[in-house]
Amino acid sequence: MIASFPYLIVGLLFLFGLYAVVFxxxxxxxxxxxxxxxxxxxxxxxxxxxxTGGRIPVFTLAGESKVLVLxxxxxxxxxxxxxxxATTALMLSLIMVLYRHYGTLDVRxxxxxxx
Amino acid sequence: MRPLSVIxxxxxxxxxxxxxxxxxxxxxxxxxxxxGGFQGGAVVATFIAFLLVAHGGGKVFGWVRKGVYTxxxxxxxxxxxxxxxxxxxTTFFYNVLAKRGGLFGATVPLxxxxxxxxxxxxxxxxNIAVGLEVVGGLSLILLYxxxxxxxxxxxxxxxxxxxxxx
Amino acid sequence: xRYRIVFLVAVLVVSGVLWGAMDAVHPxxxxxxxxxxxxxxxxxxxxxxxxxxxTAIVFDYRGFDTLGEAAVLFTAVCSxxxxxxxxxxx
Numbered sequence: 001m002i003a004s005f006p007y008l009i010v011g012l013l014f015l016f017g018l019y020a021v022v023f024x025x026x027x028x029x030x031x032x033x034x035x036x037x038x039x040x041x042x043x044x045x046x047x048x049x050x051x052t053g054g055r056i057p058v059f060t061l062a063g064e065s066k067v068l069v070l071x072x073x074x075x076x077x078x079x080x081x082x083x084x085x086a087t088t089a090l091m092l093s094l095i096m097v098l099y100r101h102y103g104t105l106d107v108r109x110x111x112x113x114x115x
Numbered sequence: 116m117r118p119l120s121v122i123x124x125x126x127x128x129x130x131x132x133x134x135x136x137x138x139x140x141x142x143x144x145x146x147x148x149x150x151g152g153f154q155g156g157a158v159v160a161t162f163i164a165f166l167l168v169a170h171g172g173g174k175v176f177g178w179v180r181k182g183v184y185t186x187x188x189x190x191x192x193x194x195x196x197x198x199x200x201x202x203x204x205t206t207f208f209y210n211v212l213a214k215r216g217g218l219f220g221a222t223v224p225l226x227x228x229x230x231x232x233x234x235x236x237x238x239x240x241x242n243i244a245v246g247l248e249v250v251g252g253l254s255l256i257l258l259y260x261x262x263x264x265x266x267x268x269x270x271x272x273x274x275x276x277x278x279x280x281x
Numbered sequence: 282x283r284y285r286i287v288f289l290v291a292v293l294v295v296s297g298v299l300w301g302a303m304d305a306v307h308p309x310x311x312x313x314x315x316x317x318x319x320x321x322x323x324x325x326x327x328x329x330x331x332x333x334x335x336t337a338i339v340f341d342y343r344g345f346d347t348l349g350e351a352a353v354l355f356t357a358v359c360s361x362x363x364x365x366x367x368x369x370x371x
Binding site: 001003004005006007008011012015016019022023047048049050051052057058059060068070071072074075076078079082083086087089090093094097 | 284285288289292295296297299300301303304307308309310311312315317318321322326332333334335338339343346347350353354356357360361364365
Binding site for chain 1: 147148149151153226227228229230249256259260263264267
């Protein structure tokens with residue numbers, strides 16, 4: 001059971017990001033929490049595809065080893081990282097437009113003001 | 116965004132073009148070592164980030180035109196779709212240039228080897244196309260966001276910062 | 282303040298339960314269904330003539346997903362350009 005330690009780390013990272021989304025009041029800190037959640041998801045995908053004693057699945061660098069790790073989760077994580085970056089850029093742009101309109105970054109104040 | 120000191124500006128002038136060369140190396144050798152289109156494109160896009168941080172926003176918009184990066188992004192996406200239509204005789208995205216002997220057509224010996232640059236058909240074309248698109252896209256995101264943050268009016272809120280922090 | 286302590290205790294309990302569950306179903310180091318990846322690893326050099334198996338999967342065996350991802354990046358750049366269209370633009 002102690003050999004499956006990476007799953008515990010991934011779960012703790014995800015739940016720390018969730019704490020930042022639920023309990024913070026500044027909009028930028030909420031955006032940072034969402035970014036931490038995306039990092040935990042990508043790490044979970046890569047941890048799933050490990051073989052004990054395996055090497056990198058690139059034949060230029062693997063050397064004479066016969067055991068290689070699974071390459072498919074790494075390929076899917078590349079796509080997920082780029083999509084996460086596009087989402088974060090759009091989130092930060094929307095926060096800039098909100099700040100210009102309301103004059104504040106506090107979530108509870110924005111809920112009370114009316115345009 | 117005011118310009119930083121003389122040391123930072125000199126290092127930026129020396130070091131910024133090196134990023135473009137390094138990123139192009141990562142894009143082109145995508146089928147031999149870890150890397151490829153997306154990673155190399157992100158490295159090349161730090162060229163604009165260097166200029167924006169070291170010289171300040173006002174000067175950079177006089178040096179850089181947005182039309183160049185728009186053209187790069189659109190060319191990259193159209194090239195990628197074109198590389199998919201090359202092998203339409205069998206199926207969409209069929210690797211029709213591999214092991215044929217022309218452009219990008221050499222074969223690769225089995226097992227661990229040193230790497231052949233001329234191999235792997237449409238994969239190398241798709242790498243270059245996606246690299247161009249990511250360079251244009253990320254540079255455009257940086258330019259639009261910094262221009263919007265410069266042109267917002269700066270209000271003097273003396274002592275009454277309305278709810279920025281907890 | 283009380284809600285934060287309850288949340289942190291729930292965090293520890295949930296992560297412990299998930300750790301035990303993942304260890305029972307899918308232990309670290311032994312993937313449960315590697316048949317597709319073994320086919321990719323053994324036939325990437327002979328069929329497609331490429332050394333980097335991850336790039337072969339991203340651009341050749343699953344190239345359609347990469348087309349979708351390039352479209353997502355393009356759409357994000359277009360929507361940021363639409364958001365920042367103010368009075369000072371020509």
